[in-house]
Amino acid sequence: MLFSPNQMHIPDGFLSGIVSIVLWLVSIAVLAIALRKTNKTLGDREIPLMGVLAAAIFAGQMLNFSITGGTSGHLLGAALATILLGPWSAVLVLTSVVAIQALIFQDGGLLALGANIFNMAIVGVFSANLVYTLIRKVSMGKSWSILVGGFVAAWTSIFIASLAAALELSISGTSPANLSIPAMGGIHALIGIGEGLITTGALAFIYASRRDLFTPEKAEAGTGKLVLIAGGILTLILAILSPLASSHPDGLEWVAEQQGFIEKAQEAVYNLIPDYTFPGIDNPTLSTIIAGVIGAILVFGVAFTVAKLQKKQAAN
Amino acid sequence: MPEPLPNPIIEIQNLRFQYPDGKVALEELTLTIFTGEKVALVGPNGAGKSTLILHLNGIFQGKGSIRVKGVDITSKTLEKVRSMVGLVFQNPDDQLFSPTVYEDVAYGPVYMGLPKAEVHARVTAALNAVHMQGFEQNVPFHLSGGEKKRVAIATVLSMQPEILVFDEPTAGLDPRSRREFIELLEELPQTMLIATHDLDLVQRMTNRVVVIDRGKIVADGSPEQILGDHALLLAHGLA
Amino acid sequence: MRTHDFYEPRVSVVHQSDARVKVILTLAFILAINLLPPGTWANYLLFLSLIFSAEILSRLGIGYHLKRSLLALPFVLAALPLLFTLPSPYHSIPIFGVNLQISQPGLERFLSIAVRSWISIQAAILLAASTRFPDLMIALRMLKIPPIFVAIISLMWRYLFVIIEEATRLERARSSRSGAAPYGSARPGGRVWWRAKVTGGMVGNLFLRSLERSDRIYAAMLSRGYNGNPPTATIAPLNRQETLTIVLGLLTFLFLLFTGLTLGV
Numbered sequence: 001m002l003f004s005p006n007q008m009h010i011p012d013g014f015l016s017g018i019v020s021i022v023l024w025l026v027s028i029a030v031l032a033i034a035l036r037k038t039n040k041t042l043g044d045r046e047i048p049l050m051g052v053l054a055a056a057i058f059a060g061q062m063l064n065f066s067i068t069g070g071t072s073g074h075l076l077g078a079a080l081a082t083i084l085l086g087p088w089s090a091v092l093v094l095t096s097v098v099a100i101q102a103l104i105f106q107d108g109g110l111l112a113l114g115a116n117i118f119n120m121a122i123v124g125v126f127s128a129n130l131v132y133t134l135i136r137k138v139s140m141g142k143s144w145s146i147l148v149g150g151f152v153a154a155w156t157s158i159f160i161a162s163l164a165a166a167l168e169l170s171i172s173g174t175s176p177a178n179l180s181i182p183a184m185g186g187i188h189a190l191i192g193i194g195e196g197l198i199t200t201g202a203l204a205f206i207y208a209s210r211r212d213l214f215t216p217e218k219a220e221a222g223t224g225k226l227v228l229i230a231g232g233i234l235t236l237i238l239a240i241l242s243p244l245a246s247s248h249p250d251g252l253e254w255v256a257e258q259q260g261f262i263e264k265a266q267e268a269v270y271n272l273i274p275d276y277t278f279p280g281i282d283n284p285t286l287s288t289i290i291a292g293v294i295g296a297i298l299v300f301g302v303a304f305t306v307a308k309l310q311k312k313q314a315a316n
Numbered sequence: 317m318p319e320p321l322p323n324p325i326i327e328i329q330n331l332r333f334q335y336p337d338g339k340v341a342l343e344e345l346t347l348t349i350f351t352g353e354k355v356a357l358v359g360p361n362g363a364g365k366s367t368l369i370l371h372l373n374g375i376f377q378g379k380g381s382i383r384v385k386g387v388d389i390t391s392k393t394l395e396k397v398r399s400m401v402g403l404v405f406q407n408p409d410d411q412l413f414s415p416t417v418y419e420d421v422a423y424g425p426v427y428m429g430l431p432k433a434e435v436h437a438r439v440t441a442a443l444n445a446v447h448m449q450g451f452e453q454n455v456p457f458h459l460s461g462g463e464k465k466r467v468a469i470a471t472v473l474s475m476q477p478e479i480l481v482f483d484e485p486t487a488g489l490d491p492r493s494r495r496e497f498i499e500l501l502e503e504l505p506q507t508m509l510i511a512t513h514d515l516d517l518v519q520r521m522t523n524r525v526v527v528i529d530r531g532k533i534v535a536d537g538s539p540e541q542i543l544g545d546h547a548l549l550l551a552h553g554l555a
Numbered sequence: 556m557r558t559h560d561f562y563e564p565r566v567s568v569v570h571q572s573d574a575r576v577k578v579i580l581t582l583a584f585i586l587a588i589n590l591l592p593p594g595t596w597a598n599y600l601l602f603l604s605l606i607f608s609a610e611i612l613s614r615l616g617i618g619y620h621l622k623r624s625l626l627a628l629p630f631v632l633a634a635l636p637l638l639f640t641l642p643s644p645y646h647s648i649p650i651f652g653v654n655l656q657i658s659q660p661g662l663e664r665f666l667s668i669a670v671r672s673w674i675s676i677q678a679a680i681l682l683a684a685s686t687r688f689p690d691l692m693i694a695l696r697m698l699k700i701p702p703i704f705v706a707i708i709s710l711m712w713r714y715l716f717v718i719i720e721e722a723t724r725l726e727r728a729r730s731s732r733s734g735a736a737p738y739g740s741a742r743p744g745g746r747v748w749w750r751a752k753v754t755g756g757m758v759g760n761l762f763l764r765s766l767e768r769s770d771r772i773y774a775a776m777l778s779r780g781y782n783g784n785p786p787t788a789t790i791a792p793l794n795r796q797e798t799l800t801i802v803l804g805l806l807t808f809l810f811l812l813f814t815g816l817t818l819g820v
Contacts, residue, residue, distance in 0.1 A: 013672025051710025056765035201755015208415035295604025399734030429741030
């Protein structure tokens, strides 16, 4: 079993600096709340439980089933974690997974980690929580709604998280909204079905084996109104904003507008910096050539020194 | 050496397997098993027993050749071979992943694409064979260790394999479960290869013993011959 | 398993540097290059030569990083439409007999994204390959990441490979039973939704076993006097040389960013 990169993990370079930083700040704020809430409900069980289950979700993501012609489906796990642990614990578990994937396996960038946490661990969990809770309420807690709710919640988490990712890419000027949103959304509407089926299978197994995990008193106290409202707002914004952005008469214009706004903001910042040029060099081509020469000398110098050191060591 | 039976069922020729980290697990291993034999595979920890077993239905694919009933194991014949060689893993928890015993035992036949009636017949027969009839709707997760082991065998029997391969079948069982389990093995008619440290099991139910150490076969003979050779057992960490 | 290969031991200046220095410089490096405007090729080139130099210094070599950096490659597809959707001037390029109209600003932005991404991922690879996990965790704590969160991630790491091994065994047990009938015409495999459900059962199995494992770990932790607070070792402050390395590194990145912003725009 090899570690397979997931299309939902945005690498560095694809999000603009400002988008990355803003989403880092949002994620940090939500994580701070999640840490406080889980510490309150779990106390000293928090570390072993969250840590081991994060490892289980990571390993579970490696299990897959073949679909057709070499493609295979596998799990993200946001909805599964939410249903079994409650939203705040799920935020922590998914964040740990996404963080390790970026830090150790370079699946998703480090600067983009804030955005990836936001998409998978926050949007994914909150939207799944909203849908699952609503379906459970509507069904008056009948046991069939665990599986149905699990399926719909899993599908929603994937679909809405992918819309978030697509929107971030368009705002960053990386991918035009009228292409990226239908493309990402369309693919993940399909991937979401796989997520839903695996989640349902997992819930059926766990429900048969450990029914006690689904009793209401076991569920986290954090499924309060605020979480549901936050989930509702996130889900609605993404579900409404994305089609709006992509079906705008000219999606391109919309991106350009966003891009223009960000560029204006950047300009405002840069205007604080006095004009500065390399002394005597303001031609971009010339400066590129000079940079190339300087870079080559640097790399060569380092290589030369290391080779020399190695020789010296070998001689000793 | 035992009298060679006329009908080879597994023929391993010069099998060599190296882990990605460079460790050689099997070295030029050659072994033939004949229909109807009950063969014990013994050797110290890390000798290569489990690695060898995982080759027998193509989970691992090393250099050299393995033929099962005359069929070469290649990527093309994998599915065919897997229905002929039934692997029973050491930890039944690794093998049971369905909400009910019935679904777990039905996995193999359903994967084969068999019609519903035949799946049902096979599940019933397999559960009868391991004396677990009536457990169809039980949750595998809640069974006792001995019961899980039986169901694990049933999940393989439902595929109607011609050879059963066990990895440490008695490890972790309490004395009574172990005794009942050995009695069950004695009832099963299939050709068997049993990797084990349990020399009492070897004595009771096998008619041939293959000793493996550091990826090589170091001895091959009758249980009396091998178990009676104290120096051999000592040299390979078995006594 | 390939997942074990993230840390590559070498005797090098990079490996021996304090993890905190490496984490701060890596993050600053990636931030700086991602704040550069598109098309500032001179500055990209200098950032690239910096990361190349560090790769050579680490004795892991440039080739190792190039190979691993291919991981992010599929994602450039997301930026490909830029070639056609950004404004003129357009250049017509014949590909497979079709004349493609490619926008010059689009090409510039596309290449900038690809290069930026490529350089960033190399920095992340170098950090992971040259730093032991426990050192990385100490660095995270110094960066004011809450100790509880660091403890959760550390514990996750501690059991990750044990649980991946469990998943591998489940996978093997399933493959062993995925066979074809030796006679008849039945097509093996079952239905897709059924295969997905079985995979779900495996995930559920893994999840429940991990839940029980966490109970045992908790009991073991309690028996060793755990009181709910993650154990915190005191961390030595950075010495003068380490501080100097960080300051020099940050100044270099700042300089490159600054010239990129003022020259390139």
